[in-house]
Amino acid sequence: MKKIYVTLALSVALLLGSCGNKNNETSNDEAAIAVEVNQTTENQTNALLSVSGKIQSSNSADLSTRMMGYINKVYVNVGDQVKKGQMLVSVNSVDLMAQKAQVDAAIVQATVAFNNAEKDYKRFKNLFADNSASQKEMDDISANYEIAKAQLEAAKQKKNEVNAQLAYTNITAPFSGTITTKYIEVGDMANPGMPLISIEVQDDYEVMAMVPESEISQVEKGTPVDVLVKSINRTVKGKVQEVSTSAKNTGGQFLVKIALEKTDAPILSGMFTTVQFPITQKSDTQMVLVPVDAIIHDGQLSGIYTVSQSNTAILRWLRLGRIFGDQVEVLSGLKADEIYIVSADGKIYNGAKIKY
Missing domain, CATH: 2.40.30.170 (Efflux pump adaptor protein, beta barrel domain)
Structure with a gap:
């Protein structure tokens, strides 16, 4: 009877062991992750540099002013379409208007002085021609005439200067376009060189x-x-x-x-x-290119999953170079004719069982 029991027990053990091996093989097959692989090659053909x-x-511009003053009014908003010469921003110009009034008065005064000097000059010129005026008198009258003429011209140029400054208090569009940025609002202080409006x-x-x-x-x-x-x-x-x-x-x-x-x-x-x-790549330049999507990033490190001899995923750290379209150059870490994983059906990790 003992021999029968021993034989029966041994048979059951062998049967269970056989079932266990089948279950392990099934488990290993189920654990393997289906992946898509590719093989690196040395590239010599034309490529794209990305x-x-x-x-x-x-055509864009940041508009500013040369004058300091408070913003009186902003005529536009972001997104508005404007035409060339259209008023955009006005800056307070009370002080310039006062200077303009003073310049206008100075021009009137200089004009009167110039007219009188011109009459005296013409009169003495005729007298000098008739030998009724001395050379000294003619020289004095000529000097007064030139001084009056210069003072009138200086007053007119001062007016041009004030008008030029007034032009910077009324900011207009240099070309037709769209307002993209508005840096100021009514009441803000405009400073020389500070951007007020952007247009493009x-x-x-x-x-x-x-x-x-x-x-x-x-x-x-x-x-x-x-x-x-x-x-x-x-x-x-x-x-x-x-x-x-x-x-x-x-x-x-x-x-x-x-x-x-x-x-x-x-x-x-x-x-x-x-x-x-x-x-165009040089004839003596050999490059190993892999798809950008296949690269794994971990902080500052970049790598790619390769396939070991036992069909497991091995993470290989790489040193990358230039990008050409959808591919990146591998400087080190991967050689030509090596197999790497392009994509996987599940979450892949270092040492994971794979099949392809």
Whole structure:
């Protein structure tokens, strides 16, 4: 009987062990995360250089005054369409009006003095011709005439100066456009050089982009580019209009201006963009490119999940370089012909079991 019991117990144990192995295999299969993978290659073909940029109006102005005074009236609000020469802001000009009245009085006085001096000059000129006046008298009368003439001219120029100052108390639109910013209200104190109103033309836009020195030699005037406006997820066509030849004040980045084509996209000044320049890679330049979406970010670190020989996810930290369209250059951490994970059906982590 003991042998029968031992044999039966051994059979049950083997049966349970076999079931347990099947359950473990099933569990392992269920734990594996389905992923999509790709293989890196060395790239030598033409690529796109992507740089950040910002949209601005090609014609804009911040209006200010040269005079100090209180704001009497603001005639416009943000968003208003204005015409060239339209009144926008008026600054208190009581003191200038008083100076203008004084100048007008000085002009009247100088005019009377000049007329009298001119009559005396003509009279003595005739007397001198008839030898009825001495040379000394003629010289004195000529001097008085020139002094009166200069005083009248000085009074008129003083009036021009006051009128020029008065022009800065009435701020008008330098061109037709849209009011984008209003910095002041009635009663505020205007100071010389302080912005009062901003105006811009909103149907003509451009992009200011910064290109690194390593690539600026491949950016030429007239080159067509694609401009991705991030906030509205629209791509607008543009053309390189200006290329800076100095990075003295821009930290090694060269300023490039792109004129945008007319579009129905709802773009506005200040929107951030990604400008894609078509560039040609040098024949001796080999690059490893991976999709930007496959990159994992942890603070200042960037990495990508690769596949181990045992089909587990391994997080590999990378040093990245330039961005070309939707791909980024890998400087170190990943070599050509290595497999990396593009996407996963579940939450992936370092050491996770995967299948593809």
